[in-house]
Amino acid sequence: MNKxxxxxxxxxxxxxxxxxxxxxxxxxxxxxIGGRGLGSKYFTEEVSPEVEPMSPENNLIMATGxxxxxxxxxxxxxMVITKSPLTGTIACSNSGGYFPSELKYAGFDMIIFxxxxxxxxxxxIRDGKAELVGAVHLWGMSTNDTEDAILSEFHGDAKVASIGxxxxxxxxxxxxINDKHRAAGRSGVGMVMGSKNLKAVAVRGTGGxxxxxxxxxxxxxxxxxxxxxxxxxTGEGLPALGTAVLVNVMNQNGGLPTRNAQSGTFEAxxxxxxxxxxxxxxxxxxxxxxxxxxxxxxxxxxxPRYVGEGEGPEYETLWALGAACGISDMPAIIKANYYCxxxxxxxxxxxxTIGCAMEMFExxxxxxxxxxxxxxFGDGDAMVKLTxxxxxxxxxxxxxxxxxxxxxxxxxVPELSMxxxxxxxxxxxxxxxxxxxxxxxxxxxxxxxVRGYINSAETLGLPEKLDPEATEGKAGVLKVFxxxxxxxxxxxxxxxxxxxxxxxxxxxxxxxxxxxxxxxAGILEIGDRIYNLERMFNLKAGIDPxxxxxxxxxxxxxxxxxxxxxxxxxxxxxLPDYYEVxxxxxxxxxxxxxxxxxxxx
Amino acid sequence: xxxxQFFSLVRLLIKQEATEVPWVExxxxxxxxxxxxxxxxxxxxxxLLNEEGVAHTGTIILVNRKNILHLNGLKTPxxxxxxxxxxxxxxxx
Ligand code: SF4
Numbered sequence: 001m002n003k004x005x006x007x008x009x010x011x012x013x014x015x016x017x018x019x020x021x022x023x024x025x026x027x028x029x030x031x032x033i034g035g036r037g038l039g040s041k042y043f044t045e046e047v048s049p050e051v052e053p054m055s056p057e058n059n060l061i062m063a064t065g066x067x068x069x070x071x072x073x074x075x076x077x078x079m080v081i082t083k084s085p086l087t088g089t090i091a092c093s094n095s096g097g098y099f100p101s102e103l104k105y106a107g108f109d110m111i112i113f114x115x116x117x118x119x120x121x122x123x124x125i126r127d128g129k130a131e132l133v134g135a136v137h138l139w140g141m142s143t144n145d146t147e148d149a150i151l152s153e154f155h156g157d158a159k160v161a162s163i164g165x166x167x168x169x170x171x172x173x174x175x176x177i178n179d180k181h182r183a184a185g186r187s188g189v190g191m192v193m194g195s196k197n198l199k200a201v202a203v204r205g206t207g208g209x210x211x212x213x214x215x216x217x218x219x220x221x222x223x224x225x226x227x228x229x230x231x232x233x234t235g236e237g238l239p240a241l242g243t244a245v246l247v248n249v250m251n252q253n254g255g256l257p258t259r260n261a262q263s264g265t266f267e268a269x270x271x272x273x274x275x276x277x278x279x280x281x282x283x284x285x286x287x288x289x290x291x292x293x294x295x296x297x298x299x300x301x302x303x304p305r306y307v308g309e310g311e312g313p314e315y316e317t318l319w320a321l322g323a324a325c326g327i328s329d330m331p332a333i334i335k336a337n338y339y340c341x342x343x344x345x346x347x348x349x350x351x352x353t354i355g356c357a358m359e360m361f362e363x364x365x366x367x368x369x370x371x372x373x374x375x376x377f378g379d380g381d382a383m384v385k386l387t388x389x390x391x392x393x394x395x396x397x398x399x400x401x402x403x404x405x406x407x408x409x410x411x412x413v414p415e416l417s418m419x420x421x422x423x424x425x426x427x428x429x430x431x432x433x434x435x436x437x438x439x440x441x442x443x444x445x446x447x448x449x450v451r452g453y454i455n456s457a458e459t460l461g462l463p464e465k466l467d468p469e470a471t472e473g474k475a476g477v478l479k480v481f482x483x484x485x486x487x488x489x490x491x492x493x494x495x496x497x498x499x500x501x502x503x504x505x506x507x508x509x510x511x512x513x514x515x516x517x518x519x520x521a522g523i524l525e526i527g528d529r530i531y532n533l534e535r536m537f538n539l540k541a542g543i544d545p546x547x548x549x550x551x552x553x554x555x556x557x558x559x560x561x562x563x564x565x566x567x568x569x570x571x572x573x574x575l576p577d578y579y580e581v582x583x584x585x586x587x588x589x590x591x592x593x594x595x596x597x598x599x600x601x
Numbered sequence: 602x603x604x605x606q607f608f609s610l611v612r613l614l615i616k617q618e619a620t621e622v623p624w625v626e627x628x629x630x631x632x633x634x635x636x637x638x639x640x641x642x643x644x645x646x647x648x649l650l651n652e653e654g655v656a657h658t659g660t661i662i663l664v665n666r667k668n669i670l671h672l673n674g675l676k677t678p679x680x681x682x683x684x685x686x687x688x689x690x691x692x693x694x
Contacts, residue, residue: 240609253668274609275609275613295693465671563667
């Protein structure tokens with residue numbers, strides 16, 4: 001019977017310079033779906049948790065899901081799995097665009113990179129065949145230029161994922177950029193790619209994706225298509241305003257962390273809002289492969305200081321390079337976002353680290369001399385300059401490139417880093433949205449919003465409204481968000497579909513595509529299995545449960561403003577509940593019984 | 602006076618960021634919504650409420666920055682000088 005998995009993975013030994021095709025482990029594919037789950041299974045089977053992230057022994061996996069490259073919703077994602085140099089945890093960064101589907105069309109579910117090449121190389125894949133070719137001439141180039149050069153020398157219709165200068169010079173939060181503007185952004189996966197001397201992966205594929213039950217698949221696709229089109233969020237809100245709609249939402253609700261999370265509202269939020277982008281720099285909207293939501297923003301800046309064209313910014317970027325730094329200068333934010341794509345860096349960690357440095361500067365912990373300029377909150381020009389220096393690994397930019405935890409720790413003030421497990425938290429203040437704080441503390445890659453977006457319920461009222469300030473019951477709801485997300489990531493579907501699409505619809509897709517027989521509980525069980533697999537890797541890597549915490553500021557400094565004024569995070573109240581609903585011991589360690597029930601013992 | 606702020610698709614639709622309506626005794630969110638609509642030429646209430654007049658899943662209406670779903674819904678009483686914010690369903694990440 002046909003299945004949506006291609007049934008093949010490509011193993012690339014960079015030390016030896018070889019590419020081998022292997023059969024995909026079907027049993028694992030059934031147990032973990034694909035993408036994040038299956039990639040993590042391969043990774044944890046093959047790499048020691050103690051591995052040094054920048055050593056040749058650390059593998060880098062690019063994994064698609066069975067639904068990647070199919071139609072019906074937003075089915076075009078891939079994930080990069082490795083051990084993170086920023087956090088020391090297992091990393092899994094997710095991206096859309098066109099590259100992921102092309103990998104399937106070229107005949108592969110997954111690529112596993114091992115070892116380290118002696119010289120810069122890139123991988124060319126063309127319909128089932130792969131070879132490593134020299135990339136000395138591409139080393140040092142931006143992701144834009146790299147892609148253009150590869151298209152002209154390899155194939156004009158190829159899809160490309162590459163690192164920019166940030167991945168080469170060791171920025172701890174370097175990402176991998178595909179299709180010029182889409183990023184596997186967080187946790188420093190681009191730094192690992194750079195450490196292997198791997199500049200890019202270029203793919204041309206002309207095959208398709210076969211599915212087990214085409215009639216049932218068509219029904220599932222039509223059903224989801226109608227759901228996404230009719231839903232006001234996915235059918236109208238995201239296309240019109242993009243994710244940037246959240247700037248005003250979170251600010252009005254009092255959960256927009258401002259000036260390194262010293263407050264929860266930003267007086268100039270309107271200037272950096274989705275509404276401002278629509279009336280200013282937005283030129284048109286854009287989709288990833290086969291996506292009917294179209295949250296992508298094509299923008300242009302014509303400010304005399306900064307000119308340029310590109311894509312974005314997203315909500316997270318507007319917050320990180322905006323409110324987190326007290327900056328209301330939209331052209332500066334957009335320019336820095338373009339730099340993030342061109343140098344290949346995560347704007348969340350970048351903005352949060354610059355915000356942290358601004359607080360340190362204003363408190364006299366870092367001097368103007370050391371930075372090479374003054375660095376006050378609100379200074380957009382300084383932020384753009386520092387972004388460029390970070391991408392190039394120059395001057396004080398080298399220190400920013402370490403991320404906020406290492407930066408603040410090196411000055412003896414680690415508490416000024418707004419991070420968990422050394423990953424900077426995103427644009428939701430956990431003193432306002434209590435469940436998000438629990439999510440940051442328990443996410444397997446450090447503080448993150450796309451590992452369990454309970455803000456959807458706490459602020460946005462989707463699928464139903466929860467009181468953001470309440471703690472009771474949050475652990476159980478968060479677990480469902482986390483497990484459903486793990487399954488969505490594994491299937492190869494964009495997380496944004498889940499604002500409208502429920503678990504039964506994902507099960508229908510998976511079953512029709514793969515001939516499986518999953519129900520809602522089965523989908524969530526796979527999510528739970530993935531979550532526990534990642535957790536076990538982290539525990540063995542030395543990230544113990546004492547790291548399930550939040551920055552001191554969140555726990556001890558009450559919000560000074562907004563409707564949640566006076567609140568701190570009530571994480572200590574929620575964490576024991578969370579361990580219990582996860583079926584873990586009160587020490588936060590998965591019990592033998594739990595692991596056995598998931599087939600992980 | 603009651604201050605009204607429009608966001609997201611409502612703002613794009615009516616091309617207006619804010620307005621004010623006079624306050625009277627017994628005012629509720631519902632009465633303010635009706636008054637505001639009467640004062641604005643372009644119909645916008647459908648972006649916030651369904652045909653039965655119930656807020657869509659995901660609609661956010663704030664009174665002095667507190668979500669009415671945690672107050673008394675559309676019946677939440679409104680005092681003079683209160684600030685209301687209207688957001689149709691929206692999301693991101
Ligand atoms: S919703 Fe946005 S990020 Fe997701 S697939 Fe569509 S365009 Fe890409």
